[in-house]
Amino acid sequence: MSLASLLPVFALMTSLLAAVIIFTLPERSFRLRTLVNLGAAVIKLVLVGVMIWGIVQGRAYEVAFTMVPGVRFVLRADALSMLFAGLSALLWLLTTIYAVGYLEGSPNRSRFFGFFSLSVASTMGIALAGNLFTFFLFYEMLTLSTYPLVVHRGTPKALRAGRSYIIYTLCGGAVLLLAIAWLHGLVGDLSFRPGGYFAEVEDALRGPLSLIFVLLVAGLGVKAALVPLHGWLPQAMVAPAPVSALLHAVAVVKAGAFGIVRVVLEIYGLDAASDLGLLAGLAGVAAFTIIYGSARALYQVDLKRLLAFSTVSQVSYIILGLCLFGPVGVAGGLVHLVHQGIMKITLFFCAGNYAETLGVHRIDELDGAGERMPATSVAFTLGAFGMIGVPPLAGFTTKWIMGTGALAVGMDWVVVVLVVSSLLNAAYFLPILHRIWFGERQAAWPQERRWGRLETSAWLLWPALITAVLLILAGLLANLPVSPLSWVELIVAREVAL
Amino acid sequence: MTPWLMAGLLFTPLAWAVLTLLVNFNRGRLISWLGILVQVVVSLGLWAAVAGDGGFHYQLGGWPAPLGIELRVDGLAVTFVLLTALVAAACGWHASIYLDPAKAWHRYFWPLFWFLWAGLNGVWLGGDLFNLYVGLELISLSAVGLVALGGESAALRAAIRYLMAALLGSLAYLLGVALIYGQFGSLSIAGVSRLLGEAGTAPGQTLPLLLMLFGLTLKTALFPMHGWLPPAHGIARSPVSALLSALVVKASFYIAARIWLDLGGYLGSYGLAQLIGGLGAIAVIWGSWRALWQAKLKQVVAYSSVAQIGYLFLLFPLTWGVAEPVSLQAQQGITLQIISHALAKAAMFLAAGNLIMSVGSNRVDALAGVSRFLPFSLFSFGLAGVSLMGLPPSGGFAAKWLLLQSSLASGQWWWLPVLLAGGLLSAAYVFRVYRASFMERAGTDRFFHPSRSLEVIPMILALLSLGLGLVAGPVLSVMVLPFGEGGGQ
Numbered sequence: 001m002s003l004a005s006l007l008p009v010f011a012l013m014t015s016l017l018a019a020v021i022i023f024t025l026p027e028r029s030f031r032l033r034t035l036v037n038l039g040a041a042v043i044k045l046v047l048v049g050v051m052i053w054g055i056v057q058g059r060a061y062e063v064a065f066t067m068v069p070g071v072r073f074v075l076r077a078d079a080l081s082m083l084f085a086g087l088s089a090l091l092w093l094l095t096t097i098y099a100v101g102y103l104e105g106s107p108n109r110s111r112f113f114g115f116f117s118l119s120v121a122s123t124m125g126i127a128l129a130g131n132l133f134t135f136f137l138f139y140e141m142l143t144l145s146t147y148p149l150v151v152h153r154g155t156p157k158a159l160r161a162g163r164s165y166i167i168y169t170l171c172g173g174a175v176l177l178l179a180i181a182w183l184h185g186l187v188g189d190l191s192f193r194p195g196g197y198f199a200e201v202e203d204a205l206r207g208p209l210s211l212i213f214v215l216l217v218a219g220l221g222v223k224a225a226l227v228p229l230h231g232w233l234p235q236a237m238v239a240p241a242p243v244s245a246l247l248h249a250v251a252v253v254k255a256g257a258f259g260i261v262r263v264v265l266e267i268y269g270l271d272a273a274s275d276l277g278l279l280a281g282l283a284g285v286a287a288f289t290i291i292y293g294s295a296r297a298l299y300q301v302d303l304k305r306l307l308a309f310s311t312v313s314q315v316s317y318i319i320l321g322l323c324l325f326g327p328v329g330v331a332g333g334l335v336h337l338v339h340q341g342i343m344k345i346t347l348f349f350c351a352g353n354y355a356e357t358l359g360v361h362r363i364d365e366l367d368g369a370g371e372r373m374p375a376t377s378v379a380f381t382l383g384a385f386g387m388i389g390v391p392p393l394a395g396f397t398t399k400w401i402m403g404t405g406a407l408a409v410g411m412d413w414v415v416v417v418l419v420v421s422s423l424l425n426a427a428y429f430l431p432i433l434h435r436i437w438f439g440e441r442q443a444a445w446p447q448e449r450r451w452g453r454l455e456t457s458a459w460l461l462w463p464a465l466i467t468a469v470l471l472i473l474a475g476l477l478a479n480l481p482v483s484p485l486s487w488v489e490l491i492v493a494r495e496v497a498l
Numbered sequence: 499m500t501p502w503l504m505a506g507l508l509f510t511p512l513a514w515a516v517l518t519l520l521v522n523f524n525r526g527r528l529i530s531w532l533g534i535l536v537q538v539v540v541s542l543g544l545w546a547a548v549a550g551d552g553g554f555h556y557q558l559g560g561w562p563a564p565l566g567i568e569l570r571v572d573g574l575a576v577t578f579v580l581l582t583a584l585v586a587a588a589c590g591w592h593a594s595i596y597l598d599p600a601k602a603w604h605r606y607f608w609p610l611f612w613f614l615w616a617g618l619n620g621v622w623l624g625g626d627l628f629n630l631y632v633g634l635e636l637i638s639l640s641a642v643g644l645v646a647l648g649g650e651s652a653a654l655r656a657a658i659r660y661l662m663a664a665l666l667g668s669l670a671y672l673l674g675v676a677l678i679y680g681q682f683g684s685l686s687i688a689g690v691s692r693l694l695g696e697a698g699t700a701p702g703q704t705l706p707l708l709l710m711l712f713g714l715t716l717k718t719a720l721f722p723m724h725g726w727l728p729p730a731h732g733i734a735r736s737p738v739s740a741l742l743s744a745l746v747v748k749a750s751f752y753i754a755a756r757i758w759l760d761l762g763g764y765l766g767s768y769g770l771a772q773l774i775g776g777l778g779a780i781a782v783i784w785g786s787w788r789a790l791w792q793a794k795l796k797q798v799v800a801y802s803s804v805a806q807i808g809y810l811f812l813l814f815p816l817t818w819g820v821a822e823p824v825s826l827q828a829q830q831g832i833t834l835q836i837i838s839h840a841l842a843k844a845a846m847f848l849a850a851g852n853l854i855m856s857v858g859s860n861r862v863d864a865l866a867g868v869s870r871f872l873p874f875s876l877f878s879f880g881l882a883g884v885s886l887m888g889l890p891p892s893g894g895f896a897a898k899w900l901l902l903q904s905s906l907a908s909g910q911w912w913w914l915p916v917l918l919a920g921g922l923l924s925a926a927y928v929f930r931v932y933r934a935s936f937m938e939r940a941g942t943d944r945f946f947h948p949s950r951s952l953e954v955i956p957m958i959l960a961l962l963s964l965g966l967g968l969v970a971g972p973v974l975s976v977m978v979l980p981f982g983e984g985g986g987q
Contacts, residue, residue, distance in 0.1 A: 067891075067896065068900060068971065069971060070903075073968070108869075111869060137891055144889065148869075148932075151936045154867070154937055155938065158936075159933055159936065170922055171922060174918040174919075174922055181899060181902040185903055185907060
């Protein structure tokens with residue numbers, strides 16, 4: 001086993017080690033903790049970069065050993081895993097910077113950053129898992145390591161949200177375990193592989209396989225916040241802003257969506273899944289979730305809750321893309337995994353900035369925020385435009401690709417869903433933007449803090465600006481070889497070869 | 499070499515028990531440290547020998563059973579010998595710091611501890627039904643003594659209750675053994691099994707099996723005969739609770755399992771297997787449910803034992819009348835469950851003891867807000883909890899996985915909801931403790947950090963239990979090693 005093949009292990013270990021070190025640091029050693037945090041994030045980003053480079057060259061990285069008789073633990077870097085790993089490594093670095101600024105001076109930071117690193121380690125494991133069993137291992141680890149982040153504030157409200165979160169996710173995990181164990185009993189240990197395993201399904205297996213698919217999607221759908229399994233997500237908004245950003249853009253909901261991608265593309269295979277009539281049902285659920293999430297977002301008064309319902313809606317784009325029976329649709333769904341992450345994290349950073357700097361949590365308190373915090377507000381506006389799908393931003397790219405994909409396979413109703421959802425997005429984002437830029441400030445800000453020359457702390461401001469720039473670039477330069485889209489096209493060419 | 503190691507594992511603890519009886523707590527501690535070291539080294543040696551050469555039969559002094567003592571060791575037995583060495587060493591080490599030498603009663607901890615260890619090794623290595631009985635009695639009596647060590651009247655009451663249950667169990671078991679001896683003229687399990695295979699079964703012959711199983715399940719605290727366990731395990735000193743939950747209840751289960759696997763095929767029935775499995779399933783649900791509502795931290799952990807022991811009884815239905823590979827899978831799953839529960843539960847009791855020491859109260863709600871002090875023991879408690887919930891990568895997860903697989907493969911799908919619901923309910927009681935620790939409340943600014951060694955011990959055990967799933971392959975490969983011919987003289 002060469003050193004290079006261990007790269008996935010190293011990528012996993014960086015944040016795991018960071019977590020262990022941080023837990024042992026005393027609360028007051030701020031500098032050392034920040035150094036460990038940022039150092040680990042940078043190292044991980046470099047490692048992921050090296051692996052991406054290797055995969056472009058056609059190398060493969062795999063580590064495997066037998067855990068329980070008949071079951072292997074497999075860590076593997078392939079093109080699809082790098083999509084998710086790259087996203088989380090990049091956004092982890094930014095979120096860490098943001099969190100350092102956000103939590104400055106607040107209690108329990110060692111605990112927070114320790115579990116924060118553990119969550120990222122789990123996310124990395126989910127990205128690199130080479131079979132369903134390994135995926136499940138890290139999927140459950142993610143549940144456990146995010147719980148302390150959700151209840152971080154320790155208020156009764158936070159504890160209630162934590163309870164709801166843990167009940168939803170552990171029940172989802174139990175369903176998932178049942179499905180994986182059953183599948184395993186039927187067909188043995190399945191590594192993820194392009195095209196899946198069930199190109200030709202025996203008639204006797206059709207029933208069980210369909211049922212297992214439903215169980216798998218239900219188990220994963222809890223984290224992916226598919227309606228009606230989304231109830232925990234809006235409640236979990238009581239967590240600190242960097243946690244919400246992490247949960248929504250990188251870790252939890254994405255883990256669910258990514259799992260569904262793996263199952264559809266690399267366990268069942270697109271053909272078998274649609275042959276069994278499973279994709280049509282999944283498409284219906286995803287479409288309903290998209291509309292329902294947007295509609296609920298319309299009625300929210302709390303900014304973060306609005307963003308939560310927006311996430312419910314947006315994550316299902318990824319799943320809807322999978323159901324479009326074609327390479328174009330899959331590409332649209334996969335690229336949204338990245339695009340939604342960048343856009344949503346921008347919005348959460350900005351919402352956190354408003355809350356930290358001005359004490360604003362409700363939408364109707366945002367009047368005139370653009371004048372007081374222009375840079376944050378520009379970033380927020382870009383994020384919102386991206387979500388609506390204004391060209392040339394990242395969200396437009398997704399919607400365009402998915403629309404063409406849907407038309408290509410004759411699923412015209414998907415275009416209607418996309419249009420309605422965009423209209424709803426506009427209907428809930430534009431009034432906010434109007435308040436921010438054109439609202440008249442009547443009263444003082446609820447709780448204003450000053451940071452000298454800048455509108456807010458530099459730790460808070462820069463991550464939001466960087467992600468805002470990224471979301472322009474992702475859309476504008478979509479055709480360049482370094483964009484998420486071209487990586488997705490590489491994945492589709494390699495894995496979905498239809 | 500191996501016979502010496504086996505004999506050493508029995509007689510060293512007995513010798514140490516006598517030695518420590520003569521001295522006070524502090525001297526006993528010094529002597530015991532040395533003894534623990536010897537025992538661990540010898541156990542490791544035996545494990546290595548069996549892993550290398552396979553199992554052994556050995557007749558002590560050349561006398562055959564029932565007069566002499568027949569020792570046998572296979573992969574399973576040596577796995578338990580090593581497990582016992584690990585857990586007992588950890589608990590002994592913890593107790594040597596945790597127990598207050600000023601209390602006069604505590605000097606009896608060491609002799610009882612060593613008698614317990616001798617009894618446990620006797621059960622793992624014993625070859626015939628009567629010697630197993632002797633080992634079991636030694637365990638029960640020293641366990642009762644250890645519970646009474648608390649000294650308060652509640653502890654004495656719990657100990658008496660425990661004693662009654664244990665005596666009744668022993669009596670039933672002994673009666674069954676006597677009937678077997680009367681019928682077959684042999685006490686060796688293997689011998690009886692051979693005779694049964696030649697003769698076929700007559701209807702009256704199930705009675706001895708029923709008696710033995712009744713006695714042993716009573717001692718293992720199978721629902722609805724679990725009433726004695728929570729008070730005894732809850733009130734004992736923490737290192738004692740850890741020993742009792744981790745090892746003592748496993749000994750009687752081990753005997754029941756061996757009898758079932760060798761004789762159950764002839765004397766058992768589908769109905770009996772399902773009945774025992776069903777009671778185990780109820781224990782899983784009922785124990786977890788009760789654990790959820792306990793006000794005292796150690797009672798939570800004690801009821802959790804009732805639930806976790808329930809899983810073990812799924813062995814009976816999952817090995818009766820099923821294909822050999824499925825049965826083997828179930829046996830492996832149960833063994834992993836025993837090991838991981840032993841490690842996790844010992845970790846949890848020791849951690850709970852530390853936490854109680856830290857906050858000065860044994861109630862769950864007294865933990866409000868302690869997570870801000872980053873208590874090491876709370877981590878250990880949580881990591882052990884991960885194994886009890888059966889979440890990956892713990893040994894509990896590997897066990898649950900194998901049990902799920904064998905339930906599916908044998909078509910006994912009705913155990914699936916039990917396995918899944920049991921995991922969720924254990925998550926509920928573990929998270930209840932965690933939830934309390936995250937609560938932010940005024941006036942919880944005092945926190946006593948116990949000494950470093952006290953905190954490290956449960957962490958080691960919890961990490962072992964958590965990592966067990968990752969190395970389950972090698973552990974199981976030693977476990978399935980059969981007897982070799984040899985050693986007997």
